[in-house]
Amino acid sequence: MAISWENLDKLQSFKKLQSLKNAVSLVKELGDANGAERVKKYNVPMGAGLTYNYAAKQVNEQVLAVLTSLADEAQLVEKYEELYNGAVINTGEKRMVLHQLTRGQLGKDVMADGVNKREFYKKEQQRIAEFAEKVHSGKIVNANGEKFTTVVQIGIGGSDLGPRAMYLALENWAKANGTFKMDAKFISNVDPDDATAVLKSTDLAHSIFILVSKSGTTLETLTNESFVKDALKKAGLNPAKHMIAVTSETSPLAHNPDYLEAFYMDDYIGGRYSSTSGVGGAVLSLAFGPKVFADFLDGAAEEDKLSAEKNPLKNPALLDALIGVYERNVQEYPSTAVLPYSQALSRFPAHLQQLDMESNGKSVNRFGEAINYPTGPVIFGEPGTNGQHSFYQLLHQGTDVIPLQFIAFRENQAENDVVIEGSTSQKKLCANVTAQIMAFACGKKDENPNKAFSGERPSSIIYADRVTPKVLGALLAHYENKVMFQGFLWNVNSFDQEGVQLGKKLAKTVLSGEASGALKAYTELLGL
Structure with a gap:
């Protein structure tokens, strides 16, 4: 099968997807009597014992059907196969991606x-x-x-x-x-x-x-x-x-x-x-x-193998990518927060910032042509429960809706805990993450507008028993492959980073003493 690289807005499936904006009410889907069934149904096994749950995402069977068509039309799995078989996928630097x-x-x-x-x-x-x-x-x-x-x-x-x-x-x-x-x-x-x-x-x-x-x-x-x-x-x-x-x-x-x-x-x-x-x-x-x-490598390999599955409903990285593009390009959400409820993953969001924003922060396609739709979102995050006492106010009641990706584990790593007021610290941690999912999705009515929560704030959760080397490898590969699939959809080159280079070159100009104009004036502010 010949591979075709088309911009997202040229795909017929994407045009159908655009007609499904705001197709799902989370308040209704999770707040009614059938909410528990939805949580159980929208679960996808990942590698190394992880599971991806997307019940609190604004999707239904109709949206998922169109996303499946989009994956097929965009040849996402076929492009992944091209990549790991040694095709020159990095067009900017004319290199394979291995x-x-x-x-x-x-x-x-x-x-x-x-x-x-x-x-x-x-x-x-x-x-x-x-x-x-x-x-x-x-x-x-x-x-x-x-x-x-x-x-x-x-x-x-x-x-x-x-x-x-x-x-x-x-x-x-x-x-x-x-x-x-x-x-x-x-x-x-x-x-x-x-x-x-x-x-x-x-x-x-x-x-x-x-x-x-x-x-x-x-x-x-x-x-x-x-x-x-x-x-x-x-x-x-x-x-x-x-x-x-x-x-x-x-x-x-x-x-x-x-x-x-x-x-x-x-x-x-x-x-x-x-x-x-x-x-x-x-x-x-x-x-x-x-x-x-x-x-760690074995866990990553398990997730890589899953990513070759053509059915998005059985391919967690592909499904996560498709829902992310729906949120970015149809729902028009500008950012994504990654919220690991595990101190072990305290620096994982920082890694994902580079992985995602350096890969898909592009405004031209693979052929150097300008594109007229949003690409990679802004990624940020902190471990829970710390983040709850930091930026969750904006996530709950701010003017922008920001999709959330929770990561949580049933058990801690150190095998050390204490019971306070009838529950362990780990149970308190897990209680917080489940409460936040529902609070974001369903909100709360209140006569006092300052205390009212609109809900309809979508999230997913990736969970497992605990962070182990295999689990960590699978988690890393999940996000690497998610970013790859989204880059394919946006038709950008996710594997170069020209945006990193200009500042480096100008810094060398400053250090050489050859700066002029406004650049020289800025250097003088810092005594250079």
Whole structure:
């Protein structure tokens, strides 16, 4: 079947979808006697024991039927198949998109640069596993023959946000399950206060540093590397005995005696999609052990396989994507809030901000032509219940309706709790998330307008027993694939990020002393 790349507004199914604006009243659907049946019905199994529930979304059988037609007309699953079989999907940079291959092989072997890419990624994972085991066993030690106890990742953007979120998500689980090996810390911001704070709280002599830069030329990362090397030298330590690199084989960091070891990635994996590559693999394997990282990859692979299902009602990432496009382009909602009711996922929304907004924040299509409909929404979020005491006021009673995506778990990671006023903390957490879903959907009438809630605020919930490596991998892949499917629908290239580049170039102009006009005037405000 030939693949056709069309703008969303050219698809007949989308035109039908536009006639279904405000087709569903959540107040009626969830507030009446049949509400419980709807909650039970609108459930889709995900990988690794997760479930996606969309009962509080503004959809019904009619809307779902048109969304199914839209997925078929837009050839969404076929485009996904093209992607994992090695088609040049990243049209902006004329590259394949292969992050799914870091956790398994869905289709045929993909050959590039003269090698089998699946075997290449598998080999790098194995090399990282062997290195981590040598560090843990004491075969690789510091200059005094002592074990390393801390790993510090130096990177920015996708080299920081995803790996940091994944580490924090599994830290308590690993400690409770006896797989915690090393503390992990992260340096990302070029602001010297970031590196200073991390280094001052770190035992340098027992720390191994991971420099992550695919090109080996990222300004912020190399600046922080120099900051770290300076600190090591001042402590009387040889940086070459404390640093490894995750980079491409063609970068200046590869095959370099300044590093204990180098692990490789390539141009077919974008930074925001790199948590399942060596970018996340090195730090997670050192922190928790290679088996935990392998389980994380297995969870992601389960979700990738589900994403190849053609029926959206059995494909949670595809269904989530379709409903999101309905909300963005038909309901005209500007934002989406991601609300994990789990402290383990405290930095997960920050990762999703980059994943979603850097991928689909585009105003031209795959061919460089202007598009005249909204694309990616603004993504934000905080863990519950903290967010309830922050921005939920606007979510409940503000003038914009903002769709919500809750993430919740029946059990905590630490296996530690206390009973207060007849219930545990975990039960109180779960009670809050279920109450919020209903409060947003059904609202509350009150004679006092200040205390009235209109309801009709749509949400979904992704839930499981607890955050484990497999669950986390499946959750990550769900959002990666959701973003991919939405990019296909909007006909944008979700795999480049030209919007990141202009500011970088102007910063170099400022630092070179060549700034003029208003740019120079702004630099003078900060004493440059």
